[in-house]
Amino acid sequence: MALRWGSLTRSVTARFVIVAFLVQLVVTGGILLFVQQASQRALASEQQTLVTELRDELISAWRSGGEDGLRRIIDVRLATRGTPPVILLANAQGDSLAGNLGAWPTVIPYQTDWRTIELYRTGSDRPELMAVTATALPGGRRLLAGHVIDSSVRLARLNQEALTAALVIGIVLALLSALLIGRVLSRQIQAVVATARDVGEGALGRRVPLDGSGDAFDALGQSVNAMLDRIEALVSQLRMMTDGLAHDLRSPVTRLKVVLENAIVETDDPAALGALERVSSEAETLLGMLSTALLISRAEAGIGRDRFVDTDAGSLLEDLAEVYGPLAEDRGFAIEVAAEPGLHLPLHRELISQAIGNLIENATNYAEGGRAIRLSATRRGDRVALAVADDGPGIPESRRAEALSRFGRLDPARHVTGSGLGLSLVDAVARLHQGSFALEDNEPGLRAVLCLHAART
Secondary structure, X not given: OHHHHHHHHHOHHHHHHHHHHHHHHHHHHHHHHXXXXXXXXXXXXXXXXXXXXXXXXXXXXXXXXXXXXXXXXXXHHHOOOOOOOEEEEEOOOOEEEEEOOOEOOOOXXXXXXXXXXXXXXOOOOOOEEEEEEEEEOHHHOEEEEEEEOHHHHHHHHHHHHHHHHHHHHHHHHHHHHHHHHHXXXXXXXXXXXXXXXXXXXXXXXXXXXXXXXXXXXXXXXXHHHHHHHHHHHHHHHHHHHHHHHHHHHHHHXXXXXXXXXXXXXXXXXXXXXXXXXHHHHHHHHHHHHHHHHHHHHHHHOOOXXXXXXXXXXXXXXXXXXXXXXXXXXXXXXXXXXXXXXXXXXXXXXXXHHHHHHHHHHHHHHHOOOOOEEEEEEEEEOOEEEEEEEEOOOOOOHHHHXXXXXXXOOOHHHOOOOOOOOHHXXXXXXXXXXXXXXXXXXXXXXXXXXXXXXXXXX
């Protein structure tokens, strides 16, 4: 869980979604809190205004008509339809002289501007929440005026529930909108990522789709596409030069080989014959290098995908073991095959056969002290791994990248005739199949693995 959370917090998109959600949550919560506080203040202000107006009206009646005038206005206000106000005129002992309360509440001072309290009105069997104010009158009289605020409290409670529901809905909407924004951004970025991945796999013609909006993502796409146009032009020029050079050199090298072979037949001098044979061998090596270079260039250019056929991996490895078995046996190796049944994948059979054949020959040449070469086909997720493993000395992990480089040959291999292009061809063939090629430790020995996309069933 900690690892998943750590990877999540390292994701720029996830952090953006979290920040967007928190910003919307703060804004929504702030607005709802303001609405709640404002509504509560407005309701309290309205209640205070009503109670103050009632008190002022009663005091005015006292001043103009004395106690009799006050009693008359009390009777008039208590006879009002609907919920009557709360009024109490009491003597110095707190006994009721007029109004709808039985006696002066002991918890209320004689003089107070505002407070809320639960009291029983005359004739009521349940307490009610009231907002009241108290005033001391001349002659020891006391006046309490107020209103029942049960309905206002219910309204405030409903308002609170509505705001809480609005906050929950706001949180959900904020989360959904943040996820939607993150998805839109991720989709825009994934378009660039997908293009870069396809270009990395050899599809140099792929470009980032543009929507013409002129926004930052559109500008990024235009810049990336301009860069890819330049890269494609440079790679095309390089391929044309490499292909042209390799193709043009094959003819003179072939003619040179023919001339050398004729000279070998015609000469009788042993020294000259040995020299001619060595030169002929080097010409043969050069011709092989040119042929391999052409194959690599064509594979990297994606030429040959139209010749993919559905192939049973196990059957292919059995055929290769049969072909290369005598060569391996002559060099002291035994070839065995271990393939999971039913592994089918689309392959260019000739190129894959040549690639695996190169790996088998490398094992027979460089796995000194080894005795077994194992060909295997296993499933790795949605891919099939074709591997050639030996039990020789292997290659240190620090030097495997050097072995995979074009014309790269490690020092112990210098005594063996070769071009240094064998593994480069295998890597190019793997990328032609939109796969990968890697060298792994076989403990002991070396395992060369091609991971290729499996056929869809």
